[in-house]
Amino acid sequence: MTRQEDEIVDVVVGSGPSGGVVTHTLAAQDFKVVCLEQGDWVSPADYPANYPEWELLIQKQWAHDPNERRLPADYPLEVSDSDMRPVMFNAVGGSSIYYGAEWPSFFRRTSGSAPSTGLATTGP
DSSP states (O other), rough: OOOOOGGOOEEEOOOOOOHHHHHHHHHHTTTOOEEEOOOEEEGGGOGGSTTHHHHHHHHTTTOOOHHHHHTTOOOOOTTTSSSSOOOOOSSSGGGHHHHHOOOOOOSSTTTTTTTOOOOOOOOO
């Protein structure tokens, strides 16, 4: 079977930090590229760090282990004989979304004001 040049695409599997950079780099150089990911887009508004009960949220629906999380995009992993536990998330952005999703803010917010840095400021 022969293929015409315009039918060939490069496929990147995974949209985490590496896959995302590779996909962007190839596309910027006019390659025809498709990035595949198992899972959907996650809205930053849904990240557990946005909620006071974030510690509870990261134990189940945001757990690192898909065997604990059991979301529709997850698949079971057999890790009973492993000394290492998985840290993975099946979504666009891959496990890199944990940096934004689980890093609770150390700044307290009050309505209508910017986050406090704890430092005194002067000026207008």
